[in-house]
Amino acid sequence: xxxxxRLMFFCLSLLSLPALAAPVAxxxxxxxxxxxxxxxxxxxxxxxxLQTLVQRLTGDAKALQSAGLEGLRKDxxxxxxxxGFEGDALVVEFDPASTDRQLRQAGLALWxxxxxxxxxxxxxxxPEGSQLIGESQSAAAGLRDAAQHRGLPLRxxxxxxxxxLVATGDALMANDPQALREASERYGxxxxxxxxxxxxxxxxxxxxxxxxxxxxEQGKAEAADQAALADAVMLAVAERLAPRFxxxxxxAQSLTLVIEGADLGRxxxxxxxxxxxxxxxxxIDGQRLVYQVSASPEQLRAQLALGQLQEVTEPLDASxxxxxxxxxxxxxxxxxxxxxxxxFRW
Numbered sequence: 001x002x003x004x005x006r007l008m009f010f011c012l013s014l015l016s017l018p019a020l021a022a023p024v025a026x027x028x029x030x031x032x033x034x035x036x037x038x039x040x041x042x043x044x045x046x047x048x049x050l051q052t053l054v055q056r057l058t059g060d061a062k063a064l065q066s067a068g069l070e071g072l073r074k075d076x077x078x079x080x081x082x083x084g085f086e087g088d089a090l091v092v093e094f095d096p097a098s099t100d101r102q103l104r105q106a107g108l109a110l111w112x113x114x115x116x117x118x119x120x121x122x123x124x125x126x127p128e129g130s131q132l133i134g135e136s137q138s139a140a141a142g143l144r145d146a147a148q149h150r151g152l153p154l155r156x157x158x159x160x161x162x163x164x165l166v167a168t169g170d171a172l173m174a175n176d177p178q179a180l181r182e183a184s185e186r187y188g189x190x191x192x193x194x195x196x197x198x199x200x201x202x203x204x205x206x207x208x209x210x211x212x213x214x215x216x217e218q219g220k221a222e223a224a225d226q227a228a229l230a231d232a233v234m235l236a237v238a239e240r241l242a243p244r245f246x247x248x249x250x251x252a253q254s255l256t257l258v259i260e261g262a263d264l265g266r267x268x269x270x271x272x273x274x275x276x277x278x279x280x281x282x283x284i285d286g287q288r289l290v291y292q293v294s295a296s297p298e299q300l301r302a303q304l305a306l307g308q309l310q311e312v313t314e315p316l317d318a319s320x321x322x323x324x325x326x327x328x329x330x331x332x333x334x335x336x337x338x339x340x341x342x343x344f345r346w
Contacts, residue, residue, distance in 0.1 A: 022117040022153030045090040050076040056151035059242020068106025109246035112276035119189035126199040134159025146230035204229040259289040260345035309344040
């Protein structure tokens with residue numbers, strides 16, 4: 001396909017992007033608190049920022065201790081494009097290309113910027129009463145900061161009266177929160193996070209449950225205050241999600257990806273979904289797109305699920321019949337599916 005045609009296809013698609021899967025803004029920017037602006041405090045915060053970044057990109061708290069990153073641990077600034085102080089925080093901008101190159105050379109698997117959009121139902125319960133944190137409330141800023149710090153695209157409900165009646169503690173902790181799922185439909189998120197946080201004895205505890213499709217993760221967290229609790233929950237969620245989407249060096253193979261039912265409104269979102277796999281568009285035939293990608297089948301399935309694409313059965317290829325003596329003369333010959341081609345559709 002000519003470049004001009006593809007460019008037109010892309011530009012038109014921007015007019016009606018679906019609200020599924022969200023690129024993380026500022027993925028390579030890290031803010032860490034500092035006591036002052038002295039060199040010792042700056043260097044300590046720089047090390048902490050490097051740890052936060054590596055954990056964001058790998059989902060592994062121990063990844064920075066890899067032998068291949070010894071030089072980076074000694075001199076984090078070799079991948080820093082700029083840094084500065086904002087109030088009581090050191091803000092570090094890491095260079096994406098240099099960072100990814102160093103981590104891949106160390107043999108680490110990376111999680112791309114396109115990540116599941118998480119609708120978070122967060123219920124605070126204290127002696128003063130219960131509060132469902134909504135999009136426009138002041139308490140929402142703490143959740144957004146925690147999600148940004150851990151590299152997660154966060155969405156919050158409006159927390160209007162009808163949603164407050166639905167999002168009770170029992171509903172949030174239900175094994176199958178049907179009412180919560182129904183209330184979440186209008187937000188078009190990829191994952192659903194339910195958190196029940198309680199204050200006791202001057203500290204906070206949280207029980208959380210995460211649903212991504214039909215799969216569920218759960219856990220508990222404890223912290224001295226609400227900000228630290230939010231960070232602990234978001235860190236745990238990121239660590240559970242990352243293994244599903246990591247692109248591991250050497251694990252990828254060359255695959256032909258066929259997308260059926262594509263239209264202008266879905267093209268740009270699809271391009272973003274396929275970005276981690278060095279996707280090359282080979283053919284456009286009506287609503288059928290053919291890509292060449294470098295990925296494992298498992299990685300591709302997990303990533304395309306964010307766009308709500310469904311895998312479909314490989315059509316028969318008469319050039320590769322499979323012998324079936326018992327049905328000879330009774331049925332048309334069956335065929336072997338191509339192992340290097342995967343098909344999906346909306």
